[in-house]
Amino acid sequence: MIRRAVLVLLGLVWIGPTYLLLVNAARPAGSYDPGSAWVPSGDFALFENFGRALEGADLTQSLASTALYSAVSPLLGVLVGALAGYTIVVLRLKYGFWWFLLIFGGTIFPSQMLLVPLFVGYSDAGLYDSRLGMILIYTAINVPLAAFVLRNFYSGVAFSIFEAARMDGASTWRIFWRIYLPISASALTAVFILEFTFIWNDLIFGLTLTQTEEVRPVMTAIAGLMTDVYAGTPVPVGLAAGLVVSLPTVVLFLATQRLFARGLSLGSF
């Protein structure tokens, strides 16, 4: 009984801010007042508020850019990583372990160690504030994890599959594309979702490498809106924006939860 009481009490404390978020994001923009923030307004203005955020802070383009980055980069990253894993394990690349170490070693760098050269290098190469530049860095960041998980996954696949396909005259590329890639779909999806979430929520690379609304990812754009909460953006508009941009990762995660768990265990993560 005490256990339930403690849980409920702590749960109430925890649910408070969530409640405030939902109630006030749905409140008509002009009617927010900290004194009555706990009382629902009776109106449902969530979509109007989000519309205002889209318009006011020009989030439409940021959302489109973020959607592009979070879909394309993990896709490329997973493919490139899987191909590397396949080459190292299945094609038995010479010094394969060292190649793997080189690629996986990319995970250890804190992003602060990358920012200055990326900023300067991107400026010189004309990649600063470009979608291509963002896709490139996000892809590179995804590669080590993808290579790690897929290398593990392919180590568990019977080598006789490869030999049989070779006997039938299939090229190494065809074997990768038609056999190894499909059988690792669950592991690929798990990595994809992790990377999608990472990119969707990324703040620092967007902050450092972009400038204009077309290229700037949505979290960075929202963080900019954030500093304006005191300078005019009505609280309900800000809350609605925060709520709606958090939704895609939740939906994706819930939709693929089962696959996600399976992919990870298969990849012996």
Place this chain on the structure above:
Amino acid sequence: MLGRFRHGYVAPAALLVAGLLYAPFLWTAYLSLTRYDGLEPPTWIGLRNFTKLFDDPALLTSTRNTLIWVVGTMVLPVGLGLLVAVLSYDLRGGAWYRLPFMLPYALSGAGLAMVWSPILSHGGIANLMLGVDTAFLQDAPANTVAMLLVWTWQQLGVNTLLFVVGLQSIPKDPIEAARLDGASGWRLFRHVIWPLMRPLTAVVVGLALVAGLKTFDIVWVLTQGGPGRNSETLAVTMYKETFVASEYGYGSAVAVMLTVVTGLASYLYLKRQVTAT
């Protein structure tokens, strides 16, 4: 035939990682030994950026704040997460009890700031509820502690989830045997459950250690390291020195220091864990 393509297949991964991760890393290490403003070519100044680190009052503040973050994230979200998991893992309807803790995890960093700044602001919801008149994000180190509590609010759920998975997968026999012997509550936890959960806790605390050292997003969206520079963490200081003050060399030195500290802390932590078990 086989051999010709092998390197071609591994090349995209190797090139991306080498070009966009290794090369910038090494370049930053070099820049930390130079004076550089991004316009003029870097000039070699040896270790002077690093000696400056030790005399810089702003860096002292951000080191203190980072320390609060590290200790705080290792204790609060992990400890409370373990508490909620232990209390709820074998209850009927346990998932429902855990739901309030899971919801905040869905919010991104920027969404988190959206929720909390109207609560913590001067004259905001928390002021009115508590009947006080304080700007929680104003004075150091209270503002760092306030942000740490916000962080705990968000992170508790994921730690709970990890611990619940752990608790559900530990062997049932010792717990049943201890129950039959009359152990319950704290004693059951302390002497039976805790020893079984120790390895998982070590991993979760280790992850919190690294995450705490690199704290950036939440500080950036809630205070941008201010007011003044009093809530900066090392990662925020690095960003500001570089991209606000255009001290690229000095900013790189802060990044190098952060990397060395993170590496050293992880190494010492891992070593301790290995020798302890």
